[in-house]
Amino acid sequence: MTAMHEVPGSALPGATAIETSGLSKRYGKVTALNDCTVSVPQGRICALIGPNGAGKTTLLRLLAGLARPTAGQVTVNGTTPRQDPAFLADIGFLAQGIPLYRRLSAEDHIRAGAHLNPRWDAESVRERLTALKIPLDRAVGKLSGGQRAQVALALILAKQPRLLLLDEPVAALDPLARRNFLGLLADGVAAGGLTVVLSSHLVADLERVCDHLIMLASARVQLCGDIEELLAEHQLLTGPRKDTTAIEQSQRVVQVTRTPRQTTLLVRLNGPVIDPAFQASDVSLEELVLAYMGEDAPPAIANLSTVGEEK
């Protein structure tokens, strides 16, 4: 059972689903996103990671066309996001608060979707919610947070978009439901014609399904690329507590951790590490993410109160 089908005119090999260059968004004096240049090929599941207020929601809203950039370009599915039924039909965006009409039932939402979209797989939503034992006829506001999230996710899949933008979609789900949903996304992407960007704090979940990463901190892009390539480009160097100037000159040091006895460096490799005192090991996605958050920790923390979680 899957909600996704091949969409005509999609999935040119090597085509990009998302392309931004110098993308910036300011709200008054607050810069929510600054000079953001990222690219996500079609058919990927892209993790969007960053501390609170890093600009994740802003980026997703710019991609969906719900906000307009202050500067820079954004291309989604080959066009600039715009108010046009054809563009909107190809985008599925689920905002953080899981916006649904609280007094309307899931069935009402299904029927509304059928009236508002050129493609609409109503049966898939009913099947999915019935399987999850979620009543179709009860007002959505009376469902639990997790059930509401399931309704919203099922609805967004019924639209059969080419690009799915999910802002913290699994936060309200229990671990099993989370795993099921992420599996469903992976199936959909495997079936072709779908690209997914999802933001989350749960790196372990993302690691399981995502093959692409955009990492934001302090409104700037820290990392963007294929996860395997990014992991291969970084290494953890462990060695005695000593002067690391030589390494810092030849490699890009992301993070240094010093204890009285040893030094640990997370570096982005420019070439082989020649210092024999240091032992190189692979990094995990979590270590990588935390290192980049740590690199930027002071400004990120300083900005937390002002940047805030964008609306």
Added chain:
Amino acid sequence: MTWLVWRQHRVQLYLGAALLAAFAVLIVITGIQVGNQYHAAQAACAAGHGCRQLGGLFLGSHAVGFLIISTLGAPVLVGLFVGAPLVAAEAEAGTTQFAWMQSVTRKRWLTVKIGWMLLAAAIWGGVISALVTWWEGPNNAVQLDAFDPGRFDIMGIVPVAYSLFAVALGIAAGTLLRRVLPAIAVTLAGFIAVRAVVALWLRQHYMSPVTVFYNVTSGFTPPGSYWQLAQGGLGPNGQQLAQPNNTPYIDGVPAIYLPASCRQVSRGAFTPPPSCTQALSHFRAYLTYQPADRYWTFQGIETGIFLFLAAVLIAVAAVTLLRRDA
């Protein structure tokens, strides 16, 4: 989009329709009684059994009369409960992010929603006004007060324009403020302010009023339901007469300006002595008014003003919503 609008607002629609139906039943039943009363009084007058009671006749019950007067407030209700929440409630709950991520542009979303709400407001104002106008027909014929402030405002076509203005004001306030309660407050205050300014100050200037000078002894009453704006007396030298409250009036002239022969008999029905009549003939009076035949012109002008304001407010709401980030 229409289906979603219907689904979102059907409870309001049922409620509004039920209120209108209840009002209609009450008005039709009592209206028939009022009509019968009126025709009976007319027949009595024609048969020579005294027409004086016709002039002072109050038709219908006081309770229904009060309800009729309170329809002054009917138009603002659609502004408060339909207009103000239309965009604000969705912005507040975040459901715009559901609606705008379906394959529907914001422009279409807004156009369809506003279109149906304007239609609903026009029907609301129109039905109420039609019922009130019909019910008040005999009263207007008796009292000749259809043009007076407060009566003019609940009959004819202006209630339709007021309703459209109220709903547009609510939509604009809700779009700008994005919060339901502040939008309701602004709509209420704005509606009352604009209506008051237009009714109390602007309306009398739509056309230059007519002023007629006449001898107080002959008197003067314009035909039909005219709207009296000012009235006063002029003394033998053409001077404006003060109009004190603490003195009796004879033919509209304060008794203090008149000889004692007038004052002695100033109470009750009387025939003034020749000296008093002689004195009165030097006084003149004036009446400034809008003639009854301008009634529909005034209704049209006032309707135009409120339709224009409604259009401006809708434009403000649309431009704000389409320019702003979602």
